[in-house]
Amino acid sequence: GQNIDQPTEMTATEGAIVQINCTYQTSGFNGLFWYQQHAGEAPTFLSYNVLDGLEEKGRFSSFLSRSKGYSYLLLKELQMKDSASYLCAVMDSNYQLIWGAGTKLIIKP
């Protein structure tokens, strides 16, 4: 079956760096997405990786290793507003998004 694994919850300190990991097993691969979701709101798009390597976008970076079925989202210079759930999603061979359950990130002052 298809499976996306990411930690349920992580805690980090304001100003620090945190890495959220995502491993996947899917039927086919057409890209991996990271979304941010604040409580009670819909997800917002953060990043898209389809080739191996690191994509940097401001304070956020996303890494992909297709051979390992692995990605991570790196958040630098954490701010309180970064407290949210971070969703990893993989697009399979049918171009459907397979979602992870999300990682709740708690930022402490």
Add this chain to the structure above:
Amino acid sequence: GAVVSQHPSWVICKSGTSVKIECRSLDFQATTMFWYRQFPKQSLMLMATSNEGSKATYEQGVEKDKFLINHASLTLSTLTVTSAHPEDSSFYICSARDLLAGVIDTQYFGPGTRLTVL
């Protein structure tokens, strides 16, 4: 950037009534829209894929006669929850696929509709 709107933002209804939720792509044409449901502290669950001008494709376990989807135009899809019951209370989110965005298959999400059935 691509904007997707949903209406209403929240709705409270009595058990047995029907509720219609609209999803619109405001500045792009969306041949495909997706409807998701999300229960508290759980992942997004795809309910159905809606293609303009054709019948929606429902995921396993989703009752198509209960969750009616209509995608009559390239910018509008509607989800009607018929004969709603308290267990249908959830956060319903739509997304639209912008094939012309240049990035493969990015889905843009609406703000969601919180449905509470009493």
